[in-house]
Amino acid sequence: MLAVRARGPNQLYLDPMTPVPAVRPGYLLIRVLSVALNPSDYKRLAVFGESTPHTMGCDVAGRVVLCGEDIDQDYAPGDRVAGLCYGMKPGDASSGAFGQYALLKGALSMRVPEHVSDAEAATIAVGVNFGGQALYRSLGLSLPRLSGSVSDSEDFQTRQRGPSVLIYGGATATGMMALQLARLSGCRVLTTCSPRNFQLVKALGAHEAFDYHDAEGCGAAIRAATSDGLLYALDCVAAGNSLRICSDALTSRGSGVARYTASLPVGDAFPRHDVIHGWTSGYSAFGEGTHLAGALGEANAADLEFAARFWKLAATLLAQDRIRLGPLVHLRRAGLQGVPGGFSELKSGSVSAGKLVYVL
Ligand SMILES: NC(=O)c1ccc[n+]([C@@H]2O[C@H](COP(=O)([O-])OP(=O)(O)OC[C@H]3O[C@@H](n4cnc5c(N)ncnc54)[C@H](OP(=O)(O)O)[C@@H]3O)[C@@H](O)[C@H]2O)c1
Structure with a gap:
């Protein structure tokens, strides 16, 4: 062949x-x-x-x-x-x-x-496999519900009650799948991408999108939007300013309550020791x-x-x-x-x- x-x-x-x-x-x-x-x-x-x-x-x-x-x-x-x-x-x-x-x-x-x-x-394959492993095995989110679709009223409940999760890199191929899965899990989904992709990531299920090019303000804006309560970040880029932005976005309340998972090995580069952090390989x-x-x-x-x-x-x-x-x-x-x-x-x-x- x-x-x-x-x-x-x-x-x-x-x-x-x-x-x-x-x-x-x-x-x-x-x-x-x-x-x-x-x-x-x-x-x-x-x-x-x-x-x-x-x-x-x-x-x-x-x-x-x-x-x-x-x-x-x-x-x-x-x-x-x-x-x-x-x-x-x-x-x-x-x-x-x-x-x-x-x-x-x-x-x-x-x-x-x-x-x-x-x-x-x-x-x-790669998106489903990585998204599943990262969101549910590494971050420990609830698996998507199988029956019915999310109605508008349920979606309102989700915004009010579901855990918030940051999918860093919502316009990466892995991010486009992960944010859909996170939404199906009932999460409030925040993501980062270039402004030209805001409409796309929202159509796929993100509730809010932030421009990662603003390295100073992006993490702080996500922290403010989540009232300093963000517990989960999936970093689908793990390069450039992604570690810093995720670190700035995750809650400052308490040690060992927030989790960060990356799509590449980040070693000791993650800036916060109070956050449980690591990476996962789909292989x-x-x-x-x-x-x-x-x-x-x-x-x-x-x-x-x-x-x-x-x-x-x-x-x-x-x-x-x-x-x-x-x-x-x-x-x-x-x-x-x-x-x-x-x-x-x-x-x-x-x-x-x-x-x-x-x-x-
Ligand atoms: N661990 C695993 O099992 C696993 C599985 C799959 C992929 N990966 C790794 O994950 C990474 C992403 O793979 P992929 O295929 O999903 O990527 P991709 O689709 O090739 O990513 C391209 C997108 O990355 C975004 N981007 C680039 N730099 C960025 C930054 N600093 N912050 C935010 N977004 C940025 C751009 O978004 P905008 O156009 O919006 O700027 C661009 O559209 C790669 O390093 C890959 O090797 C690992």
Whole structure:
């Protein structure tokens, strides 16, 4: 099959002779319909050090060709599914998404409803997986309710009573998903983005949007808007002034009551020791260990167990048409052949409010 593969640091190439992955227990083999790019793809390419070529990519949708043993959902060949791949996983050359066929871990996949296009389906996996892990496992928010939709009067109650959460970087692809999930959890959602994206983030579910370019005033404005009561911040950028703005926004009342989670390792850089802070990697949802460079770290079975439950919940939310994917799609041409050019575009920082998507 044709696939986008890595063969050394910053070396990607189109390989028309890539072996089709062999299906294995717990996995589905899919014929790929669409893929989306993520910053993690090129960041990990920069430090790729395996001796054999590995297929790249994490975000994918396609049709089931074969079901491995021990899949706990009733998938059948022909079903349209979306799922997460562990692209460039050390020692697993066929784990990536960017091929004509791909392997999906059954627990980290979902059926795609009719109303969702192939292009939209490619934007599900990384956002749902990271949003679930960060909001519910790291920050400890309540899971979204499944029945009914949020009526205007309920929404008024939410504004009055639900916990406030700051989604820093509401116009990042991860932020666009996270703020929708937080809203479905009944939170009052505050976010930061460029003013050109205020309307978009509000249409997706944010109650209030703040311009992060005002590094001095942004955090203080959020603290004032929440009457110094903000307990939760999810930082989807974890760069520039994001740590400072989140730190300024979180409540000053009491030690150990506020929580901050980032999408990248922040180490000791977070400015406040009275805030519980850390980061979370979506790759740990595989329960097989995570890595940036070198060998895989320790596996976390509890992350996989949580992710398996959350993916089922997210599948229901999607089937109920309560997650919007359309605004996330920046469609590009040329299928897999277009992917290398897409990375140049993504690295340039010119992609705002969405993901580059390729339909095969
Ligand atoms: N830990 C994980 O599992 C995980 C999962 C996914 C992503 N990530 C990481 O999370 C980060 C975001 O990824 P992504 O794909 O969501 O990003 P993205 O969609 O590529 O982000 C682009 C957006 O970032 C916003 N932005 C840039 N600098 C900002 C700043 N200083 N403050 C606020 N917003 C800023 C811009 O918003 P405006 O246009 O509004 O200015 C821009 O639209 C990356 O570092 C990625 O590697 C981690």
